[in-house]
Amino acid sequence: MDFILMSEGDTPVGLTHEHRYRELIEEVLLAERVGFDAFGSSEQHVAIGTATVSAPEVFYPYVMALTSRIRFIHLVTLLPTRMNHALRVAERIATEDILSNGRVELGTGRGNTTLALRAFEVDPTENKAQWREGIEVIRRAFLDDPFSYVGEHYKIPPRSLVPKPLQTPHPPISAAAGSPNSVETAAAMGIGAIMGGFYLGYDLVENMLRLYDETLAATTHERPATPRKMVLVSGGMHCAETTALAREQARPLFEMSKLSTDAFERLSKLSQDYAYMGAVKNVDFDDEEYLFEHSQGFLVGDPDHCAEHVQRYADMGVDALVLRVDSLPHDQLMRSIELFGKYVIPRFKHPRNVVRPADDVLAGIRAARPAHEEALRRFLSGHDLEYSSEVLR
Template sequence: MDFILMTEGDTPVGLTHEHRYRELIEEVLLAERVGFDAFGSSEQHVALGTASVSAPEVLYPYLMALTSRIRFIHLVTLLPTRMNHALRVAERVATEDILSNGRVELGTGRGNTTLALRAFEVDPSENKAQWREGIELIRSAFLNDVFSYVGEHYKIPPRSLVPKPLQGPYPPISAAAGSPSSVETAASMGIGAIMGGLYLGFDLVENMLKLYDTTLAATHHPHPITPRKMVAIAGGMHCAETTAQARTEAKPLFEMAKLSTDAYERLSKLSKDYAYMGAVKDIDFNDEEYMFERSQGFMVGDPEHCIEHVQRYADMGVEALVLRVDSLPHDQLMRSIELFGKYVIPRFKHPRNVVRSADDVLADIRAARPAHEEALRQYHANHTKETAR
C-alpha cells in the first residue's frame, strides 16, 4: 500500500498564507524523510477556510527541487474548460514529470464547491462531460505523436505535445470518485479512482472498491491503462502518543469537515451529476464516536490504533491511502507525520524489520520448539537406519 500525505495549506485566522506555506514545506520534507510515498494537494479557488493552495502546479516544482524520492500527485486538477484547458494541463504535467525525474501523477476532478464553480462561470450540468473529454485529450496527447481530438468541448487539430513526459506510457492518471457512477466511469476508462470523502461509512467505500474491480475486469481497454484503487481520508489523519490525546487534538477537524461539505447539498440540487452529494445532510458531524470510528472520514489515534485502521483498508484491497494532515497547529501536524512514518508505515512496507518485544519473540520460540524437536527425532531415526545399513 502507498501512503500519500495530503495538505491544502489550511490557514488559521491571524496567520498569513506566506507563513502557512513555509510550514507546509517543512511538513512535506518531513514526510519524505519518514517514508511517505507521495504528497498531494487539491486545487481550490476562492476558498473560505480549509484550503489555500490554488496553484499546485506552481507549488510542486518548488518542492520537487527540495526533494529526491517522494512523488507528487495532483489531488485534484480541475478539468472544467473555464478552469483548466486540458491541453495546458498536459503541458504542465509533462514539464513537472521532467523536473521531478518522473515523480508526478495526475489526479483529476470537476469541482465540488459552488464558490469556485460560480467564480469561473462553470455550468455544473456540463462539467462532467468536460472532465471526461479532458481526460481523453490529455491521454491522447501523452500517448500519440501526432495527436488530435474532436468532441463537444474540444476540437484540437493534429498537433505534437511539447514537452513530452518521462514516464511511460504516461504519468498515472486518476479521478476523484465520490459516487458509484464515478467509480464505474474511472474503471471503464482504465484510470485510478480516489474514493471516499462523504463520511457515509466503510460499507460504501468497500462496495465502491468491488465495483471498481468488476468494471475494470469487464471493460475492454484498447490503450494503456493506469488502474489504481485509492481511498481518501478526507476529514483527517492525526496520530499522537495516545488515542485520547489524538482525539482531543483532532476535534477541530469536525468544523473543517462541516465547512468543506457545506456546498454539497446545494450542488446536489443544481445538477443530477451531483445528486449523490445530498446524502451529506444526514451526517451528524457532532457525533464524535461515529465520526472518528465509523464515518470513514478520519484516522485518529495512537500508532497501534492507526495500524488497525490501515489494516482494514488493506483487507479491502486498497492500493493507496490519501491522508489529509492539515487544519491543526503545525507542531501537532509535524508530530503526527513523524509518528505515522516511524510506527505505522513500516508495518505495511517492511513488516519483517519492525522490532518486536522480547516476550513476543520468546512466545514464538516456545511455540516452535515441538516442531523442531519432532524434526530432530525424525532426523536421528533416519540417520540410525542409514547407519544400520
C-alpha cells in the same frame, strides 16, 4: 499499499499564507524522510477556510527540487474548460514529470464548490462532459504523436505535445469518484479512482472498491490503462502518543468537515450530476464516536489504533490511502506525520523489519521448540549411533 500525505494549506485566522506555505514545505520534507510515498494537494480557488493551494502546479516544482524520492500527485486538477484547458494540463504535467525525474501523477476532477464554479463561470450541468473530454485530450497528447481531438468542448487539429513526459506510458491518471457512477466511469476509462470523502461509512467505500474491480475486469481498454484503487480519508488523519490525546487534538477537524461539506448540499440541487453529494446532510458532525470510528472520514489514534484502521483498508484491497493531514497546529501535524511514518507505515511496507517485544519473540521460540525437537529426533533415528552421539554432543 501506498500512503499519500494530503494537505490543502489550511491557514488559521491570524496567520499569513506565506507562513503556512513554509510550514507545509517542512511537512512534505518530513513525510519524505519518514516513508510516505507521495504528497498531494487539491486545486481550490477563492476558498473560504480549509484550503489555500490554488496553484499546485507552481507549488510542486519548488518542493520537487528539495526532495528526491517522494512522488507528487495532483488531488485534483480541475478540468472544466474555463478553469484549465486540457492541453495546458498535459503540458504542465509533462514539465513536472521531467523536473521531478518521473515523480508526478495526475488526479482530476470537475470541482466541488459553488464558490469556485461560479467564480470561473462554470456550468455545473456541463463540467462532467468537459472533464471526460479533457481526460481524452490529455491521454491523446501523451500517447499519440501527432494527436488531435474533435468533440463538443474541444476541437484540436493535429499537433505534437512539447515537452514529452518521462514516465511510460505516461504519468498515472486518476479521477475523483464520489458516486458509484463516477467509479464505474473511471474503471471503464482505465484510470484510477479516488473514492471516499462523504463520511458515510466503510460499507460505501467497500462497495465502490468492488464496483471498480468488476467494471475494470468487464471492460476492454484500447489505450494503456493506469488502474488504481485510492481511498481518501477526507476529515483527517491524526496520530499522537495516545488515542485519547489524538482525539482531543483532532476535535477541531469536525468544524473543518462541516465547512468543507457545506457546499455539497447546495451543489446537489444545481445539477443531477451532483445529486449524490446531498447525502452528506444526514451525517451528524456532533457524533464523535461515529465520526472517529465509523464514518471513514477520520483515522485518529495512537500508532496501534491507526494501524488497526489501516488494516481495514488493506483487507479491502486498497492500493493507495490518501490521508489529509491539515487544519491543526503545525507542531501537531509534524508529530502526527512522524509517528505515522515511523510506527504505522512500516507495518504495511516492511513488516519483517519491525522490531517486536522481546516477550513476543521468546514466546515464538518456545512455541517452535516441540516441532524442532521432533524433527531432530526423526533425523537422528535415521543415522547410526556413533553419528547420533556426535550430534548430541
